[in-house]
Amino acid sequence: MKIELEQRGRYLLIQAKGRLDASWADHFTQTLLLQIRKGRHHLVIDASEMIFLSSAGIRALLMVYKELNIVHGSFFITNPTSFVEQTLSTSGFQMWLGKGFPEDMPAAGIAGEKDAAENTGIQGFILKDDAQLTAAEPAAWHPWQAVDKKRVQALVFEKDTCALGIGSAAASFEDARDHFGEFLAVAGNVVYQPPDEQALPDYLIPEKQFLPRMQCIQAMSCNGEMGHLIRFAPTDTTPFYRISALLTNILNQTGGKSAGFVVLGEIEGLVGTALIRSPGRLSKEREIVFPEIRDWLTFCGERSYSHQQALLTGVVSKTGATFLSPMPSAPHIAAHIHAAVFPYQPLPNGKIELESAIAKFFNGPPPLAVMHLTDDDRPAVGLGESALIRGACWFSPLQNPEVLS
Amino acid sequence: MLKIDSVSKTFHAGTVNEVRALQDVSLSIEDGCFTGIIGTNGSGKSTLLNAVAGTFTPDAGSIHLAGHDITRWPEYKRAALIGRVFQDPFAGTAPDMSIAENIAIAMKRGQHRSFGFAVTRAFKDDVADRVRTLKMGLEDRLDNPIGTLSGGQRQALTLLMAVWTRPKLLLLDEHTAALDPKSAAKVAELTKIIIAREKLTALMVTHSMQQAVDLPDRIIMMHRGAIVEDYQDERKQRVRVPDLMATFDRVQKRELFDESVAGMLKAQYC
Numbered sequence: 001m002k003i004e005l006e007q008r009g010r011y012l013l014i015q016a017k018g019r020l021d022a023s024w025a026d027h028f029t030q031t032l033l034l035q036i037r038k039g040r041h042h043l044v045i046d047a048s049e050m051i052f053l054s055s056a057g058i059r060a061l062l063m064v065y066k067e068l069n070i071v072h073g074s075f076f077i078t079n080p081t082s083f084v085e086q087t088l089s090t091s092g093f094q095m096w097l098g099k100g101f102p103e104d105m106p107a108a109g110i111a112g113e114k115d116a117a118e119n120t121g122i123q124g125f126i127l128k129d130d131a132q133l134t135a136a137e138p139a140a141w142h143p144w145q146a147v148d149k150k151r152v153q154a155l156v157f158e159k160d161t162c163a164l165g166i167g168s169a170a171a172s173f174e175d176a177r178d179h180f181g182e183f184l185a186v187a188g189n190v191v192y193q194p195p196d197e198q199a200l201p202d203y204l205i206p207e208k209q210f211l212p213r214m215q216c217i218q219a220m221s222c223n224g225e226m227g228h229l230i231r232f233a234p235t236d237t238t239p240f241y242r243i244s245a246l247l248t249n250i251l252n253q254t255g256g257k258s259a260g261f262v263v264l265g266e267i268e269g270l271v272g273t274a275l276i277r278s279p280g281r282l283s284k285e286r287e288i289v290f291p292e293i294r295d296w297l298t299f300c301g302e303r304s305y306s307h308q309q310a311l312l313t314g315v316v317s318k319t320g321a322t323f324l325s326p327m328p329s330a331p332h333i334a335a336h337i338h339a340a341v342f343p344y345q346p347l348p349n350g351k352i353e354l355e356s357a358i359a360k361f362f363n364g365p366p367p368l369a370v371m372h373l374t375d376d377d378r379p380a381v382g383l384g385e386s387a388l389i390r391g392a393c394w395f396s397p398l399q400n401p402e403v404l405s
Numbered sequence: 406m407l408k409i410d411s412v413s414k415t416f417h418a419g420t421v422n423e424v425r426a427l428q429d430v431s432l433s434i435e436d437g438c439f440t441g442i443i444g445t446n447g448s449g450k451s452t453l454l455n456a457v458a459g460t461f462t463p464d465a466g467s468i469h470l471a472g473h474d475i476t477r478w479p480e481y482k483r484a485a486l487i488g489r490v491f492q493d494p495f496a497g498t499a500p501d502m503s504i505a506e507n508i509a510i511a512m513k514r515g516q517h518r519s520f521g522f523a524v525t526r527a528f529k530d531d532v533a534d535r536v537r538t539l540k541m542g543l544e545d546r547l548d549n550p551i552g553t554l555s556g557g558q559r560q561a562l563t564l565l566m567a568v569w570t571r572p573k574l575l576l577l578d579e580h581t582a583a584l585d586p587k588s589a590a591k592v593a594e595l596t597k598i599i600i601a602r603e604k605l606t607a608l609m610v611t612h613s614m615q616q617a618v619d620l621p622d623r624i625i626m627m628h629r630g631a632i633v634e635d636y637q638d639e640r641k642q643r644v645r646v647p648d649l650m651a652t653f654d655r656v657q658k659r660e661l662f663d664e665s666v667a668g669m670l671k672a673q674y675c
């Protein structure tokens with residue numbers, strides 16, 4: 001099978017020539033899914049030279065169709081050979097069949113204007129000009145302080161809150177004690193990494209009357225509306241976006257000194273650490289140094305989770321605070337960021353809504369990891385900072401940064 | 406019960422080739438427990454088995470088996486308590502001698518070092534009965550040279566010989582690794598059946614994580630001469646191959662976590 005791609009206005013025209021059967025189905029799917037990943041969400045498949053279509057081929061088409069549904073894209077098959085037309089209509093997929101080309105599709109050889117929503121580079125949207133977030137720091141455990149009942153705050157996460165910290169999904173302090181780990185909360189959903197040897201993140205989803213709650217020893221939260229959205233996608237000169245670049249952009253756009261943010265994006269590489277032993281068992285404050293520190297924290301060791309999807313939330317500020325550490329890559333800013341990793345799912349283009357975008361991930365395949373991001377500036381061997389290829393970033397300035405200790 | 410207490414072994418100590426093959430390893434195995442050992446190449450799995458079998462005397466630590474302190478026992482004396490199967494199906498047998506003769510020789514081993522052996526009628530009947538349990542049809546070929554058998558058949562026989570006298574401990578060192586996949590599966594199955602039937606205490610080194618999940622009651626993971634994981638009871642019941650991979654990954658990450666990482670995190674983990 002030969003696959004030729006041509007951008008025509010908002011459409012991607014795909015000439016699929018030859019047999020779409022079991023031996024080509026995977027290649028076909030991967031080729032098209034990659035285009036969807038790149039933001040091409042309106043596909044027209046020219047099947048005038050598709051001579052054969054098997055059930056494996058239909059399955060391939062179905063996978064592309066489903067992916068396009070997730071991103072509110074469109075898909076149809078035009079000029080099918082009679083064999084393909086018969087196969088599709090007799091197997092119940094006649095809705096994919098169309099005649100000719102869309103009216104707004106430019107003629108052959110004319111690339112035309114892309115879909116306005118299909119972005120390259122950085123595209124900004126103002127959602128609510130004067131939106132601000134109210135910051136809070138309800139729990140303030142600092143490594144490696146002793147943990148007793150008084151340190152623990154039971155927090156409930158409402159839909160308009162994003163938060164990050166160290167906590168445990170447990171009903172009581174006694175139960176929480178052995179399970180304190182990194183968590184983040186966005187739009188009422190919580191994902192948290194128990195410091196358990198199985199190392200599978202756990203998650204809590206708001207449903208009906210149920211609101212996720214955590215027993216927290218450390219927490220920062222931002223409450224309110226996200227006033228800004230930026231969409232970022234690779235260009236010839238910017239194949240991916242470093243976290244410090246995104247944060248600098250956030251501070252520039254808000255004109256403020258500090259902001260709270262949420263990012264959903266395809267991962268170029270994440271660099272971070274996470275607890276592997278619960279601080280709940282520290283009965284006395286002490287300094288934990290190498291090599292013992294390796295029993296408490298794990299470090300990624302390489303840029304990880306490439307091409308999966310990250311959900312980040314955090315706080316960035318031009319002035320430091322106890323729980324914000326200066327980024328070696330951008331020393332003028334300090335931040336605290338937690339990341340959850342989900343299996344990749346595409347995002348719709350353009351102006352998307354935070355709550356529903358997040359819900360798709362929490363209702364999809366389970367998260368793979370949660371970590372505290374670091375900017376690894378070690379000379380020669382440093383892994384650098386985390387970076388994302390494309391995605392969406394929602395943010396607002398903090399109206400009360402002074403509460404951050 | 407096998408009790409390994411703080412055993413260490415360094416090869417080529419004090420030279421550039423120094424290898425700390427076992428570093429303060431402690432491990433207790435209850436009677437009747439079948440334990441699998443997994444780990445990267447050179448992690449000390451075979452060395453641990455050799456320490457128990459008595460191939461060398463450890464630099465430090467002690468080993469007890471069935472109530473005896475065997476730390477200083479020579480290898481041949483331990484052989485009376487320990488059955489052993491290696492990777493190579495052609496090891497430890499005389500290819501030109503018959504199956505029955507090979508078994509007879511093996512039986513004498515570890516008892517006393519007289520070399521006289523006779524294959525009596527009663528012995529042959531006993532052999533036939535036991536070989537029949539392998540369900541390989543070998544009971545009809547007891548007079549054939551052992552060299553005519555396939556690797557899988559030989560390994561099954563070696564296993565049978567190793568457990569003949571119901572040893573206090575059975576040591577298996579990648580005993581299916583040199584076999585083709587089908588024979589390996591057959592020998593693995595026999596291993597499980599025989600160990601369960603004889604209620605043996607066993608230590609099995611394997612490179613197959615699937616085998617480690619499927620066969621033993623407990624899994625030990627070794628890395629750089631130390632035990633880094635120990636799956637027992639409900640943790641063993643829960644564990645699957647991807648979990649073992651994740652554990653390997655974690656062990657590897659720990660290795661990369663050096664003092665410079667600790668310094669970087671000190672500034673950034675708050």
Ligand SMILES: Nc1ncnc2c1ncn2[C@@H]1O[C@H](COP(=O)(O)OP(=O)(O)OP(=O)(O)O)[C@@H](O)[C@H]1O
Nearest residue numbers: 416417424426444445446447448449450451452453
């Ligand atoms: N007799 C010996 N003399 C010198 N070095 C040895 C000896 N036996 C083992 N070693 C070294 O000790 C280390 C552990 O070896 P060992 O054979 O126990 O590893 P292993 O876990 O069984 O590995 P593999 O999976 O490759 O069989 C290796 O570095 C090996 O080279």
Ligand SMILES: [Mg+2]
Nearest residue numbers: 450451452610
């Ligand atoms: Mg070995």
